Amino acid sequence: MKINLVARAHDFARERLGETPFLAVDATAGNGHDTLFLARLAGTNGRVAAFDVQAEAIEATRARLEKNACAAQVELHLCGHEKMAELLGEAWAGKTRAVFFNLGYLPKSDHAVTTSAATTLPALDAAWGLLAPGGFISLTVYTRHPGGFAESERVDTWLDGLRDCADIFTCGAHNPVEPWWAGIVKR
Numbered sequence: 513m514k515i516n517l518v519a520r521a522h523d524f525a526r527e528r529l530g531e532t533p534f535l536a537v538d539a540t541a542g543n544g545h546d547t548l549f550l551a552r553l554a555g556t557n558g559r560v561a562a563f564d565v566q567a568e569a570i571e572a573t574r575a576r577l578e579k580n581a582c583a584a585q586v587e588l589h590l591c592g593h594e595k596m597a598e599l600l601g602e603a604w605a606g607k608t609r610a611v612f613f614n615l616g617y618l619p620k621s622d623h624a625v626t627t628s629a630a631t632t633l634p635a636l637d638a639a640w641g642l643l644a645p646g647g648f649i650s651l652t653v654y655t656r657h658p659g660g661f662a663e664s665e666r667v668d669t670w671l672d673g674l675r676d677c678a679d680i681f682t683c684g685a686h687n688p689v690e691p692w693w694a695g696i697v698k699r
C-alpha cells in the first residue's frame with residue numbers, strides 16, 4: 513500500500529499544533545503547499561517563515577498564500593534553509609513549534625536543483641536549535657532522484673544521533689526506491 517507521506521506529516525502537525533498563535537518554519541517552500549498548511553494553522557496572530565533557494569518556488573508560494581488570504585502571517589526568504597537560525601535570530605530561537613522539511617526537487621521544475629546533505633544537515637541542526645521543548649521537525653525524504661539516497665543515508669545518521677533527546681516517529685522504508693517520513697519531537 514502506498515502511504516501518503518504529506519498527509520501523514522500534516523496529520524502529525526495538526527495533532528501537535530492545537531494552541532495558537534505559534535511560530536513555524538517551512539524549510540523547503542517549493543510550491544507552497546506546506547507553507548499554506550502551516551499558515552492556516554498558525555492564523556493571523558502566528559508567524560511562518562518559509563525558505564527556498566529558487567525564485568520560482570518563492571513566487572509560487574507567494575501566489576498560493578495570496579490566493580488563500582494567508583500572506584499576512586508568512587515571511588518568505590529567497591535563501592538556503594541552512595541560514596535559518598541567523599536570519600530568524602533570537603525571536604525564534606528555542607520558541608519555534610514546528611519546522612517542515614520536504615526534501616528533493618521542485619516538482620515540474622529543474623530536477624538538477626535538489627536539496628543535498630551538505631546544506632540539509634546544517635539546516636537540520638539549525639532547526640533543532642530553533643525548536644521549543646515539545647516542538648518538532650517534520651522530515652519527508654525522497655530517495656529515487658540522483659543524490660537522493662545518499663542524502664537520505666546522511667539524514668538517517670543525523671537522526672540516530674538524536675535518539676537520547678527526541679521522540680522519533682517514522683513512516684516508510686529507508687531504501688533506495690521509497691520515500692520516508694520522520695516526526696522528531698524535542699523532549
Ligand SMILES: C[S@@+](CC[C@H](N)C(=O)[O-])C[C@H]1O[C@@H](n2cnc3c(N)ncnc32)[C@H](O)[C@@H]1O
Binds near residue numbers: 539540591592627
Ligand atoms: C520537494 S520541494 C518542496 C515542496 C514543498 N514543501 C511544497 O509543499 O510544495 C523541495 C524544495 O527544496 C528547495 N531547496 C533545495 N535546496 C534548498 C536549500 N538549501 N534551502 C531551501 N530550499 C532548498 C528546492 O528549490 C525545492 O523547491
